Amino acid sequence: MSGADWPVSEPGPLYGGQVWTVDLALSEAGRARCAGVLSSEEETRAGRFLRAEDQARYRTSHAALRLILGLALDADPRRLRFTTGPAGKPALAGPDRGLAFNLSHSGSRALVGLSRQGPIGVDVEAVRPLPDALRIAHGHFAPDEAASLAALPAGQVEAAFFALWTRKEAVVKALGAGLSLPLADFSVSLPPDPPRLLRILGGSPRAWTLRHLEPGPGTVGAAAIASAEARLSLHALPAGWPDALP
Structure with a gap:
């Protein structure tokens, strides 16, 4: 949306x-x-x-x-x-x-997430040219995510990268883990697949809800709640x- x-x-x-x-x-x-x-x-x-x-x-x-x-x-x-x-x-x-919240902003757009069902994280990014998207993915993301990104047609890589990035950041922000949770310790799905947590070290991916967002022209975002459905x-x-x- x-x-x-x-x-x-x-x-x-x-x-x-x-x-x-x-x-x-x-x-x-x-x-x-x-x-x-x-x-x-x-x-x-x-x-x-x-x-x-x-x-x-x-x-x-x-x-x-x-x-x-x-x-x-x-x-x-x-x-x-x-x-x-x-x-x-x-x-x-x-x-x-008891009311959890999270804030993210990029350029002239912000997202605010609220939740009473569990910790929430949101992330928004202004989509921009990123020629080294695959290099960044191989250096920071989980191997299965980097492989899925590399398998996409070249024209789809940048948009998928930002969708992947915001989904992962939303999960990290929901956990409140900051830099203590390596991005390779969990995996999320890539478009065109529905957003979902695929695996997470020491936890169950089924205990999460992920949502893909398009909060404004030229932006992509995601929300993650540590609660199933x-x-x-x-x-x-x-x-x-x-x-x-x-």
């Missing part, structure tokens, strides 16, 4: 998982509203980026995260508090800690979404 097809209507109760697509290309006024809801700690982190566009992308994506979490929890986005897990994965602090609904923040911020 492309970003243009994602519903912008009210999401309804969060029984399983949700993935939101967010357009980060905002006006100066919209960016200013985003900065107004961030904590001092988030503002400090934004200021560490050297490029102004990276600072703006951090502020807008984290403001969108706060807005979406606030909608799910019926809470003021400014009052949400966060903590981090052992591997540094952010989590809600206090009584809302998890329900996942898709939503989009409407144009002018910063106006909904307090």
Whole structure:
């Protein structure tokens, strides 16, 4: 499903998982509203980026995260508090800690995942020319994934690489493992096969739900929930979404 097809209507109760697509290309006024809801700690982190566009992308994506979490929890986005897990994965602090979330952004597009069925990970990438896709795959992915990628017609390799990459990153982010989980320790399917976890060291691939996403023009993404057959609904923040911020 492309970003243009994602519903912008009210999401309804969060029984399983949700993935939101967010357009980060905002006006100066919209960016200013985003900065107004961030904590001092988030503002400090934004200021560490050297490029102004990276600072703006951090502020807008984290403001969108706060807005979406606030909608799910019926809470003021400014009052949400966060903590981090052992591997540094952010989590809600206090009584809302049962709601898992994850954020990813690339270019002018962000994804926000929410879940009450298990840990969730999302990843989005702007598709771009990648002449060394096969070299990267052989150096970092599982052997069966690299072989499947190399078997594709040349014209399909780049798109399949980004689909594969986002599926793997979504799994890693759901686990909160960071760099401690080598990408060769598990395998996922490649397009045109349906997204699924094929194997994972020390675990059961059947205990996972994977979803292929196309959150906006020129992008590909994925969502992974550490729960079998998890329900996942898709939503989009409407144009002018910063106006909904307090």
